[in-house]
Amino acid sequence: MSAGRxxxxxxxxxxxxxxxxxxxxxxxxxxxxxxGEEALVHLTGDRPPDAALLDLRMKGMGGLDVLxxxxxxxxxxxxxxxxGTVQAAVEAMQLGAFSFVEKPIDAEQLQPLLQQAVDxxxxxxxxxxxxxxxxxxxxxxxxxxxxxxxxxxTEETVTIVGETGTGKEVVARHLHEASPRRDKPFVAMNAACxxxxxxxxxxxxxxxxxxxxxxxxxxxxxxxxxxGTLFLDEVGELPTELQAKLLRVLETRRVxxxxxxxxxxxxxRIVAATNRDLWREVEGGRFREDLYFRLxxxxxxxxxxxxxxxxxAPLAEHLLARLGVSATLSPEALAALEAYDWPGNVRExxxxxxxxxxxxxxxNIDGDLARRMIAGSIFGRATPPQPLAPPTVDAxxxxxxxxxxxxxxxxxxxxxxxxxxxxxxxxxxxxxxxxAYGAET
Numbered sequence: 001m002s003a004g005r006x007x008x009x010x011x012x013x014x015x016x017x018x019x020x021x022x023x024x025x026x027x028x029x030x031x032x033x034x035x036g037e038e039a040l041v042h043l044t045g046d047r048p049p050d051a052a053l054l055d056l057r058m059k060g061m062g063g064l065d066v067l068x069x070x071x072x073x074x075x076x077x078x079x080x081x082x083x084g085t086v087q088a089a090v091e092a093m094q095l096g097a098f099s100f101v102e103k104p105i106d107a108e109q110l111q112p113l114l115q116q117a118v119d120x121x122x123x124x125x126x127x128x129x130x131x132x133x134x135x136x137x138x139x140x141x142x143x144x145x146x147x148x149x150x151x152x153x154t155e156e157t158v159t160i161v162g163e164t165g166t167g168k169e170v171v172a173r174h175l176h177e178a179s180p181r182r183d184k185p186f187v188a189m190n191a192a193c194x195x196x197x198x199x200x201x202x203x204x205x206x207x208x209x210x211x212x213x214x215x216x217x218x219x220x221x222x223x224x225x226x227x228g229t230l231f232l233d234e235v236g237e238l239p240t241e242l243q244a245k246l247l248r249v250l251e252t253r254r255v256x257x258x259x260x261x262x263x264x265x266x267x268x269r270i271v272a273a274t275n276r277d278l279w280r281e282v283e284g285g286r287f288r289e290d291l292y293f294r295l296x297x298x299x300x301x302x303x304x305x306x307x308x309x310x311x312x313a314p315l316a317e318h319l320l321a322r323l324g325v326s327a328t329l330s331p332e333a334l335a336a337l338e339a340y341d342w343p344g345n346v347r348e349x350x351x352x353x354x355x356x357x358x359x360x361x362x363x364n365i366d367g368d369l370a371r372r373m374i375a376g377s378i379f380g381r382a383t384p385p386q387p388l389a390p391p392t393v394d395a396x397x398x399x400x401x402x403x404x405x406x407x408x409x410x411x412x413x414x415x416x417x418x419x420x421x422x423x424x425x426x427x428x429x430x431x432x433x434x435x436a437y438g439a440e441t
Contacts, residue, residue, distance in 0.1 A: 003026060003027040003028045003111075003114075003115060003118065004028055004029070004049075004050040004051060004114065004115065004117075004118030004122075005028070005029045005030075005031070005047075005049040005050045005051075005118075006023055006028045006029065006030055006031070006049055006050065006051050006052065006053065006114060006118075007030075007031050007032070007033060007039065007042050007043070007049040007051070007052040007053070007054075007075065008020055008023070008030060008031070008032050008033070008052075008053050009032075009033045009035075009036070009038075009039040009052060009053065009054045009055060009058075009063070009066070010034075010053070010055040010058065010080070011034055011035060011055070011058040011059055012055075013034065015055075016032045016034070018107075019053065019105075019107055019110075020032060022107030022108070023107065023111070023114070026107075026108075026111045028111075028114065031049060035058060035059070035060055035061060036058055036060060036061025036062060036063065036065055036066045037060065037061050039052070039054065039066050040061075040066060040069060040070065040354060041347075041350075041351065043066070043070045043071075043073040043075050044070065044071055044073055044322060044323055044350065044354065045347070045350070047169060047188075048073050048074060048075050049075050050075065050076065050117065050118040050121050050122065051075060051076045051077070051078065051098070051114050051117035051118050051121065052075050052076070052077045052078065053078050053080055053101075053110075053114075054066060054067070054077050054078070054079050054080065054097075055079075055080045055081070056079055056080065056081040056088055056092065057081060057082065063079050063080075063081075063092070064088070064091060064092060064095065067079075067092060067095035067096060067097060068095060069323075069354075069358065070324070071322060071323040071324030071325065074121050075121065076098035076117035076118070076120055076121050077096070077097050077098055078097065078098055078099045078100070078101055078110075078113060078114065078117060079092045079097045079099075079100050079101070080101055080102075080103055080105065081100075081102060081103060082102070082103035082104075098117050098120070099113055099117070101113070132167070132170045132173075132322075133318070134148070134167075134170070134171070134174060135311070135314055135315050135318045136308060136310075136311035136314060136315060137310055137311060137314060138303075138308035138310050138311045140302075140303040140307070140308050141308065141311055144171060144300070144302065147298075147300055148171065148174045148175055148178050149178065151175065151298050151300075152174065152175045152176075152177075152178025152179050153178055153179055153180065154179075154298075155179075155269055156269075156297050156298050157250075157269070157270045157271070157272070157294070157295060157297040157298065158172075158175060158270075158271045158272070158297070158298045158299075158300060159235075159271075159272045159273070159274070159278070159295045159296055159297075159298075159299050159300070160172060160271065160272070160273040160274075160299075160300050160301075160302060161273070161274055161275070161276075161277075161278070161299065161300070161301045161302070162273075162275065162301065162302030162303075162304070163275055163302075163304045163343075163345055164275050164344065164345065164347070164425075165344045165345030165346050165347035165348060166302040166303075166304060166305070166345045166346065167302065167345075167346055168233065168273040168275075168302060169188060169231060169233060169273065171300065171302065172186075172188075172229070172231045172271040172273065173186060173231075175229070175271055176228070176229040176231075176269075176271070179229070179269065181227060181228045181229055181269060184225075184226070184227035184228030184229075185224060185225050185226070185227070185228040185229075186225075186228055186229050186231065187221050187224050187225035187228065187229070187230050187231065188231040188233060189202070189203070189221050189230070189231065189232055189233065190233045190234050191232055191233065191234045191235050191237050191238050192233075192234040192237035192425065192428060192429040193234075193428050193429075196239055196241070196242060199242050199245070200245060200258050201214075201218065201220065201257075201258050202220065202221060203220050203221050203222055203246070203249075203255070204220045204222060204249070204255040204256060204257055204258065205217070205218045205219045205220025205222075205223055205255065205257035205258070205260075206218050206220070206257050206258035206259050206260075207257055207258065207259035207260050208259075209259065210257075210258045210259025210260075211258065211259070214258075214259070217257075218257075220255065220257060222249065222255050222266045222268055223255065223264065223266060225266075225268045226266060226267060226268065227267055227268075228268065228269070229268070229269045229270075229271055230268045230269070230270055230271070231271050231272075231273070232246075232270065232271070232272045232273070233272075233273045233274075234273070234274060234275070234425075234429075235272040235273065235274050235295065236274035236275070236276035236278055236281055236287065237274075237276075237425070237429055238287075240285075240286065240287070240288065243287065243288045243291050244288065244291075246291065247288065247290060247291045247294060249266075250270060250291075250294050250295075251294065253265060253266055253267070253268075254266065270295070272295050275425075278292055278295075278296075279292065304342070304345055305342040305345045305346060305349065306341040306342055306343075309338050312334075312337050312338050312342075312349070313329075313334055313337075313338070315346060315349060316329055316334070316337055316349065316353060317329075319346075319349065319350050319353050320353055320357065322350075323350075323353065323354055323357060325357040326363050327356070327357045327360050327363050327364065327365050328363060328364055328365065329365050329370070330364055330365065330366045330367060331367075332366060332367025332368075332370070333356075333365045333366055333367050333369070333370035335367065336367050336370040336371045336374065337349070337352075337370060337374075340374050352370075352373045352374055353365075353373075355373045355376065356369055356370055356373045359373070401433075402433075405419075405423065405430070405433060405434070408423055409434075416430055416431060416434070
């Protein structure tokens with residue numbers, strides 16, 4: 001099982017790469033942030049990390065500002081500095097840092113401290129208490145809550161469909177907590193992030209010596225989730241050749257680790273998620289029909305925020321409380337929020353509220369400020385790019401996709417992370433597509 005989920009925050013890409021590689025060898029799940037602003041997205045998001053390594057000196061928002069603005073995030077933060085100032089260390093600890101480490105650091109020596117931080121947060125704030133509540137008064141949210149109450153206690157497979165930012169993993173965690181498996185692991189995997197050549201090893205495990213770099217036996221995510229729930233996110237991104245291997249495991253409930261001579265039984269409940277229309281993928285020959293029906297035992301569609309505007313006000317109040325700020329929204333600000341279409345859904349709403357709470361004068365977020373923060377959203381630019389020209393009749397689907405991706409990337413100034421969010425796909429998926437196009441990332 002993962003040693004814990006760790007966020008590495010540093011504007012030095014080489015440092016993030018090196019420390020992330022070392023921590024992954026230590027079985028930590030690693031996510032990265034290149035700025036303080038990006039770190040806050042993770043710390044106050046739907047799935048805050050167990051621990052974070054936070055550099056104090058970064059361009060833009062520094063580590064101390066992140067500590068001040070993280071709200072009620074349960075993440076245990078270890079701050080890093082290459083300057084060794086006692087004053088910064090003292091201030092960081094006063095702001096609630098878990099510990100303080102000077103650069104250069106030894107990743108092997110750092111791991112025991114990170115494990116202490118992970119163990120501390122899991123002891124004080126159990127997973128069940130970190131599950132984000134299902135907030136909203138719309139009929140669609142009432143349906144989601146009823147679905148969780150009805151289907152959660154069963155052993156049935158669930159597939160959650162919804163746009164990016166609608167809270168698919170949040171619902172998956174509620175299904176887990178409503179089940180008899182709640183005391184067993186909840187293991188999440190983003191299918192789009194697993195290189196095809198490592199897919200079997202990542203899910204099914206491997207034996208030592210099975211391939212170059214396999215220096216020890218590995219369980220694989222199916223066995224790590226034994227007795228619990230395995231959440232397969234972005235399942236629509238799986239290459240077709242890998243879909244057959246997943247289907248066989250779902251049918252037999254047995255896995256064969258790479259390099260092993262026999263199979264091993266697994267007891268896991270599957271919850272899958274996608275932002276794609278899987279039946280259209282089936283019709284287009286990109287998704288296996290038999291796997292589709294294996295996953296579609298109990299489908300659940302999550303409505304985008306623009307289709308449940310009555311949820312915006314209670315969601316905004318809840319998100320402000322999560323951010324740990326005392327700011328309130330004026331009637332004009334609420335009207336501005338309710339008038340916007342929120343293509344980034346709840347995730348975008350959280351980002352807009354975070355910015356508004358920082359720029360508010362006093363404790364009130366007025367209508368003008370709310371409109372300015374929406375206009376500054378990566379989704380809500382005041383001057384959106386021009387739409388693509390209609391494709392010619394002989395243009396291939398791949399060419400249309402490529403032109404659209406290139407336009408969205410250009411609209412976001414070449415920022416791959418923001419373009420991926422706008423496109424509703426994983427960052428690594430976008431990077432693979434750009435590499436295939438011969439583009440530099």
